[in-house]
Every structure is written in C-alpha cells, then in structure tokens.
Amino acid sequence: MAEENVPSKDHWLSIGEIAHRSGVAASALRFYEDQGLIRSRRTAGNQRQYQRSTLRRIAFVQAAQRVGLALAEIKGALDSLPDDRTPTRADWSRLSRSWRSRLDERIAELERLRDDLDGCIGCGCLSLQRCNLYNKADRLAERGPGARILNVGIPGE
Amino acid sequence: MAEENVPSKDHWLSIGEIAHRSGVAASALRFYEDQGLIRSRRTAGNQRQYQRSTLRRIAFVQAAQRVGLALAEIKGALDSLPDDRTPTRADWSRLSRSWRSRLDERIAELERLRDDLDGCIGCGCLSLQRCNLYNKADRLAERGPGARILNVGIPGE
DNA sequence: GCAAGAACTCAAGCTCACTTGAACTACAGG
C-alpha cells in the first residue's frame, strides 16, 4: 500500500468537507459506507477521513442512480475497482463503459415509450385494438402469475 | 366490436378481471383506488366493479410510472379528466401530450448524462477540473428526503 | 344448501434510500 502513490499533498477530507463538496448529506455518506459503497480511514479520535478520490466514487454513485441503478448494483460495479490502489483512468473508463450500455437501454426504453405515446396521441387511446400503451398493459396479463409487479421492463418487445 | 359503440350497455368488470387484464395485483388496484387514481362502484354485496375505461387509466398510470412520475403526480393528471363522462379521445390526447414533454425532458437528461459519460470515458475521470460528472456532483444541491426520483425504475428491473 | 373461491376491510409488514434524534466525544479558537 504505497502511500507515496498518492501525491505528497496527501490531503484527507473530513465527512463535512466531503458532504459539502459532493452535495450528499453526511448521514447519507455514513449510510454509503455502511453499504460498502465508499470507505474511510479514521483519525485517532475515530473521525472519518476520506481520500479525494472518494469524491469521484460519489459522483459515480450519483450518476449511476440517475440512470436508475440501485445502490446494490452500484456497489457491484464499484467492487470491481482495485482495492489496493487508487483507481486509474482505465479503471473508471471500464466502469463508465459498463453502465453506458445500461444508459443506452434506459434511453431506448423511454424512446419506445415516447413512440408508443405518439401513436397514442394519434389514436386518442380510443381504439382498444390499436393503442400500444393499452395493449401493453393487456399483454402483461399474459405473462402468467408468479412474480408480479416487477415486469414493467418488457425487454425485447 | 359492436360493444364499443354501446356506451349505455356498461359491462362492468370485477377486480379480479381487471387485475388479470392489466397485470396489476388486486391489492395494488385497491391501493390505487385509495389514492384516488381509479374509481369503482360497488355491487349490492360491496364488491368493486370497474368500467372498461379503467383499464385505460391503469395503462396510463403504468406508462406514466415508467416515465418516472410519482403516483401523486399521476393522480393530478388523471384528475383533469372529466368526472361525469367517459374520457374522450381528446381528453386522453391532452393528458398524453402533457407528459410527453416530461418524457422528452427525462430523455434529454439521460442523453446529457450519456454525453458527459462519453467525455468522462475520454478523460478517464482523471481530470477533476474537466470531468463533467465529477463537477456535477460538486454542484448538486439538496433534494428532499425519501426515495430518489429514479428508483421508480422498479425493483427487479 | 353448501363448499370453494373470490372479494372485502383493516392493520401490519416490506424494500429502498435515507434522515432524525439522543447521547456522547473530538477538536479548534479565544
């Protein structure tokens, strides 16, 4: 664990500083740490200290959340970062690319929805046979019992 | 179907039928009714009966949820539908158009995110001054407590 | 007329992503 790895300005940040700079509440940061999304070391007096790079992790978490990922999934992604060294450009690149496809999917999904909606505006949702949105709902029913709620995704349709 | 142009011959549906056709659990339908998203009349024996058009309301709710709207907002939209008559094509059109812009915004937001991400992949998130995602986090203000916007993305998705 | 199954109510429970509160400790400035 070469500490010299980090520039001589080995400047650790308190939870308050991180909270302020990231816009994430201290309570949320503690929660994230609990969940294994970020890490800290402690001072002699047991106060958290974060590396600067933690800000990047947090930015990643926030961005990923906006894509619609759950914290558990985000943790999964972050876990693939090296534990022993500060993540490199390549590390972040790989990660970013990995959810870039998620982003694309999500965008595509919303665009499909928009197209359906356009059709819906056209048909005025009056024609039960024609309206995509309407029929989408009806089709869900055909997906049998079992795990209900969750299948809003309708992937591949 | 000749049935469609006979509005007076109301064919009411039980909660089970609606649940089956919409793919939404009966418990959720009761919940929706509680929240004022749908309505029902009751039989002599106090069982719910729904109009066929309720299926459309439910389809609307589901679609709107996928856009990221909260139930309260969706209720707001649905409340603008006429209470006294079955919604017309124009009614639905207006509603659909109203959240079509929401959809566009949402898509645009994700696309911005994607662009930032592309830049991020390029810069490898190494340049703290340059990385958009990073700086975005720095400026992110407060959002209210509770669940975050996007977890409307549904568990299991 | 009766059993099975569908529906009813109401309260409580669950997941997610946090926040809040209580009670206490650490650290920095005058």
Next chain:
DNA sequence: CCTGTAGTTCAAGTGAGCTTGAGTTCTTGC
C-alpha cells in the same frame, strides 16, 4: 479551560408503493 461546532454510534422514523395476513362476507356451481 471553556465553548461551540463537527463528528461518533445506534435505533428508530420516513415516504413511496405496494404486499401479506387475519378474519369475514359474497357469489357461483353442483
């Protein structure tokens, strides 16, 4: 040394969006 601000832990609370369970009643088919 004192005070105030920032930080600590742990437990419980919050809000959205439902589900589950218990106990009861309606409806349907034989």
